[in-house]
Amino acid sequence: MTDKIAIKGIREGILATLTPHQAWLPLVDDLTQYIDQRGTFFRGARLVVDVSERAVDVENLTALKNALASRQVELVAVLSQNEITSSAAHELQLFTRLSEIPLPVRETRYPEHDDEMLVEDEDEDLEEDEEDVLPPMDSEEYGTVGVLVKRTLRSGRTIRSNGHVVVVGDVNNGAEIVATGDIIVWGKLRGIVHAGANGDENAIVCALDLAPTQLRIASHIAVPPDEDRKRKPNPEMAQVKNGQIEAVPWLSS
């Protein structure tokens, strides 16, 4: 585009290289302006910013992150050879190397379902008018990536998401959900689920009736105990505790 900012599509998302020869604030303005001009092209994108030797402190980086988030662009990494910038990035829980960034997981679609959307809700509830009011506590304030599936998943259906998955309906035997984040099922969970698929041990699986064929969190695998078919279902939450998956009653916390 300009000689100040170079935009490039990479495996991890979109890479924006910012020139070291210009003041920071005008440069950020240029970047956001560029994004605005492109309409919806950047919406939902994962952005990696390369600032080379420039020192960017936490405050400036937070402002950039917020400015991007208000345009529904997620700042995932800041590449820099500068100590100050790197530590600021770490403080904001951003990656500083391309190799650290988990690759997006692709959705699996079956040919017969081509006409149908798997993703029904794409974080439309971002509040644009609240930008720059407060620095965010964490990414949740700006909405995390996830899919909402408002139907029962029957056998053979697979949902893959680079984020969380919420199902309003049952997950039948033979259906599968793979998510890098959490999995919440407002219904019976009978199929196979894998939460924290990229290795997040803090991921959880919740269901009104938690009876999966197999439950995986990060690299842990659990098979629920054989239970009476006619047992009374109760909401449970599965999480990794002391190196193994544990299901506890899902209560308000």
Place this chain on the structure above:
Amino acid sequence: MDKSKPYPGSPVEARGQTATGRVITVTSGKGGVGKTTLTANLGVALAALGKKVVTIDADIGLRNLDIIMGLENRIVYDLIDVIEGRCKLRQAMVKHKQYQSLYLLPAAQTRDKTALKPVQMIRLAEALKKEFDFILIDSPAGIERGFQNAIAAADEVLIVTNPEISSVRDADRVIGIIEAKSKNIPAHLVLNRIKPEMIKRGEMLSADDVMEILAIKIIGIIPEDETVLIAGNTGNPGTAAKASIEFNNIARRLNGEPIPFPSYDDHPGFFQRLIRMFNNNP
């Protein structure tokens, strides 16, 4: 489970001035659960109710419906002959020995599923709709081309399943595919070959168990009946002892009559029934 409501869309209300038939595909996913038997018996039962019925064998290359219907030796042309223009539609249709208003459109035995395209099936069904009240399509097992052909023209679908986990699982898959294709095709469940004794002992899935998993309306519960095999081998559908009663009931429910379901479930005592009543209320 609501067993009292009549099957919706009786021909009287569904069909106005322009009388067109209903295309009903019988499918299951899993093989050997009783699709062909149901198709043949429904054909006979609907014809006995005075309806004009044609059954279509969509299992190209593995045709069976003609045997069950006792019409094997009367076949001259088949479905693929019609599609490929070697004969007229009328010439390929085999009239039933007993019922004048029942016809069979047989599959080709020497070809395979690729000889037919979904769009050709739709065209064929459109032509038959003008003349018949019911067009029953017997789907092959599986979810591939043959199945896609069979459901392409369907206005309604009957899902056949046995009270065992693997056939219920396959039924679930098939329902999912049909729902993804179009949400407007009503699918109804036929639970075939149940053994009331085993259900009473808690050794077999009951109708409620199956419906809890599949979550679609039920239109028939058919008991295991050895005479169905004899009737099939001799090509005399409609003559089985116990099962034929239920085949007839399904035909009448399809026709819009509110036929109650016999109870095959375990017979709990008064107290359990009371508890169940409370538990079942949504």
